[in-house]
Amino acid sequence: MRSFVARRQIIFAGAIAVTALMLWITLADVRHWSMAANRNPNLIHVTEATFGENCRRFVPPAGHTNLVKTGNATVVVSQSCDNTDVPCPFVVDLLRLGDPAVGCDKDMSISWRCGSDRTIHHAHLSGDIVGRVVWIGCPAREP
Amino acid sequence: MTTVELARRTRYRLERVFDALRDPRRGEWIMVLMLSCYVAVWTLYATIAKSGQDIHPDMAEMAAWSRQWELGTPKHPPAGSWLLHVWFSVFPRADWAFYLFAMILPGIALWICWRISTRYLPPDKRVVGVALLTLVPFYNFLALKFNANTVLTPLWAAATWWFLLSFETRRTGWAVLAGVGGAATMLGKYWSAVLLAGLAIAAVTDRRRDSYFTSPAPYMSLAVATILLTPHLDWMIADQFAPLTYAFEAHPASYFTAVISALYFIGASLAYIAVPMLFSAVAARPDMAALADTLWPREPERRIVVIAFVVPFAVAAALAVLFEVRIEALWAISMMTLLPIVLLSSPQLVLPRNASIIAVAAAIILPLTMLAVSPLVAVLVHRAGVDNYQDQYRLVAAALDKAWQKQTDAPLKIVGSYAGLGNGAAFYVASRPATLNLYGPALTPWVDDASIRRDGMAMICPESVYACMRTLEGFGEHYHAAATEHISLASSYLGEQGTPVAYEIVIIPPHAR
Numbered sequence: 206m207r208s209f210v211a212r213r214q215i216i217f218a219g220a221i222a223v224t225a226l227m228l229w230i231t232l233a234d235v236r237h238w239s240m241a242a243n244r245n246p247n248l249i250h251v252t253e254a255t256f257g258e259n260c261r262r263f264v265p266p267a268g269h270t271n272l273v274k275t276g277n278a279t280v281v282v283s284q285s286c287d288n289t290d291v292p293c294p295f296v297v298d299l300l301r302l303g304d305p306a307v308g309c310d311k312d313m314s315i316s317w318r319c320g321s322d323r324t325i326h327h328a329h330l331s332g333d334i335v336g337r338v339v340w341i342g343c344p345a346r347e348p
Numbered sequence: 349m350t351t352v353e354l355a356r357r358t359r360y361r362l363e364r365v366f367d368a369l370r371d372p373r374r375g376e377w378i379m380v381l382m383l384s385c386y387v388a389v390w391t392l393y394a395t396i397a398k399s400g401q402d403i404h405p406d407m408a409e410m411a412a413w414s415r416q417w418e419l420g421t422p423k424h425p426p427a428g429s430w431l432l433h434v435w436f437s438v439f440p441r442a443d444w445a446f447y448l449f450a451m452i453l454p455g456i457a458l459w460i461c462w463r464i465s466t467r468y469l470p471p472d473k474r475v476v477g478v479a480l481l482t483l484v485p486f487y488n489f490l491a492l493k494f495n496a497n498t499v500l501t502p503l504w505a506a507a508t509w510w511f512l513l514s515f516e517t518r519r520t521g522w523a524v525l526a527g528v529g530g531a532a533t534m535l536g537k538y539w540s541a542v543l544l545a546g547l548a549i550a551a552v553t554d555r556r557r558d559s560y561f562t563s564p565a566p567y568m569s570l571a572v573a574t575i576l577l578t579p580h581l582d583w584m585i586a587d588q589f590a591p592l593t594y595a596f597e598a599h600p601a602s603y604f605t606a607v608i609s610a611l612y613f614i615g616a617s618l619a620y621i622a623v624p625m626l627f628s629a630v631a632a633r634p635d636m637a638a639l640a641d642t643l644w645p646r647e648p649e650r651r652i653v654v655i656a657f658v659v660p661f662a663v664a665a666a667l668a669v670l671f672e673v674r675i676e677a678l679w680a681i682s683m684m685t686l687l688p689i690v691l692l693s694s695p696q697l698v699l700p701r702n703a704s705i706i707a708v709a710a711a712i713i714l715p716l717t718m719l720a721v722s723p724l725v726a727v728l729v730h731r732a733g734v735d736n737y738q739d740q741y742r743l744v745a746a747a748l749d750k751a752w753q754k755q756t757d758a759p760l761k762i763v764g765s766y767a768g769l770g771n772g773a774a775f776y777v778a779s780r781p782a783t784l785n786l787y788g789p790a791l792t793p794w795v796d797d798a799s800i801r802r803d804g805m806a807m808i809c810p811e812s813v814y815a816c817m818r819t820l821e822g823f824g825e826h827y828h829a830a831a832t833e834h835i836s837l838a839s840s841y842l843g844e845q846g847t848p849v850a851y852e853i854v855i856i857p858p859h860a861r
Binding site: 215216219222223230281284286288289291293296303336337340 | 422561562564567568570571574575578581582587588590593594597600784786787788789790791793795796797798800814815818819822823826
């Protein structure tokens with residue numbers, strides 16, 4: 206019986222230790238994260254990227270579905286351009302973006318911020334854009 | 349000497365090898381020696397068979413990540429790049445050294461499998477088990493292409509070994525090592541979550557679970573793993589979960605394609621281990637009772653192994669469908685450590701001595717045969733051509749160095765291109781430059797605006813790749829490039845010329861405006 210109680214105590218102590226550690230990590234990271242945004246005023250922060258917004262009402266050929274959604278390219282553009290102060294050329298590549306509206310000439314729009322500045326900048330490409338490059342950078346101007 | 353006599357002598361020698369490996373006194377050292385030879389022969393095979401090409405883009409990417417000592421990379425956690433960093437601080441940056449490193453990983457995994465099986469298999473089945481694993485492509489052909497998947501092979505093996513020992517003995521040392529192993533696997537690739545899920549489910553479903561969970565062992569393992577993962581977790585949060593996002597977003601699928609990929613994953617995994625499965629079926633001819641005992645053993649010691657082996661496959665398939673992601677068959681590369689125990693541990697399954705010797709013979713003959721045909725493989729690959737300009741990285745590196753030195757005496761510190769070409773060329777530049785991914789600078793976070801302006805950069809693109817050329821021009825204009833060169837490169841192997849490729853090189857000198 207005594208051994209059973211001792212074991213339970215060890216388990217309880219272990220659980221407390223792990224929970225405390227996780228809490229400490231979380232707090233440290235929240236602090237780290239909240240400070241990170243102010244470090245470099247020229248860091249790019251992608252806020253939204255959409256591929257094919259102009260095709261939202263397009264009816265694709267039979268067997269295809271219109272998958273256009275606002276922000277459908279945010280993750281892909283973020284992977285290429287987020288948190289860098291180097292001018293970022295985003296190449297419109299169907300392999301990476303997928304084709305959300307087969308048969309429609311899609312446009313590409315990207316919005317981003319610079320460092321802790323809340324101003325949103327925009328870049329837009331339309332027409333035959335596959336393989337073309339959208340430049341985003343901070344301070345916001347095309348290289 | 350007649351053929352019959354040669355066959356008799358060969359058989360005699362193989363029997364001696366088999367008996368030596370079974371011998372409890374000599375077996376341990378002989379296995380280490382055999383595995384060392386295995387690693388050496390496959391390294392030599394790769395060095396010869398791939399002598400007409402340069403390192404694979406995945407390996408080049410790992411090498412680019414390993415240049416910096418970071419707590420994570422843009423795509424994966426850091427264990428692979430850490431190990432490579434240590435390796436290349438001792439060994440030269442040469443193809444043979446890279447292949448040797450790549451082969452040591454499965455070599456260690458095979459040794460761990462040998463050690464784990466001590467508890468579950470009699471000596472003859474231990475030998476056969478390791479011999480059969482060497483016939484699985486995960487431990488040779490596919491292991492030669494070092495990447496975030498292959499680094500898991502020894503890490504999963506170690507984590508599984510230490511977990512099983514911790515579960516069985518509940519000793520502090522094994523519990524700590526199980527935690528170290530668990531953390532190491534997660535630092536290899538987040539895919540390891542499926543292994544940890546498998547081990548956790550194996551522990552929870554075992555009838556000895558009360559003894560385990562009322563002991564300090566699992567909590568010690570958990571605490572050690574948490575502490576070891578803390579720096580990486582901290583890095584990941586600060587980096588806005590980039591590798592985690594990559595893990596989910598790099599392989600998107602619809603519900604239907606996710607289901608197909610999960611089924612394909614299971615089917616292809618079975619195909620990869622077809623040789624060991626067929627061998628045990630043909631050699632041992634198990635009856636229904638033996639099959640049932642193999643699939644669902646009565647003894648808890650064996651059953652936990654079956655669960656720890658099978659559950660990661662089931663969890664992987666379930667996660668693919670749940671999160672609608674495509675999983676690749678190659679990701680099963682690290683999941684085979686327990687296969688020999690699952691296949692052979694049933695006492696009702698008897699392996700004839702002849703069959704065991706055939707397994708050992710196959711394990712010895714396969715690498716030697718591949719070594720013998722490696723020059724032919726090299727020629728055939730060169731004639732067929734390779735993707736991603738993989739036969740030109742060395743030439744591109746030399747061309748970049750030459751163009752750079754025309755402009756400045758400073759060392760070349762940054763190479764810019766798209767991922768495959770840039771990483772590949774950078775591996776062969778003597779000054780060990782960092783890389784800038786022209787398609788996505790965030791994917792190479794070690795290069796920033798200040799370092800480009802301070803150190804300059806040499807950029808290169810194949811002229812036929814329109815997007816690369818546009819980025820090259822954009823960067824050249826932005827950073828006031830000093831020179832542009834147009835060159836044509838063609839690889840040559842044993843006098844055979846490859847297809848020439850036209851490139852443009854742009855040089856941004858140090859301290860550009």
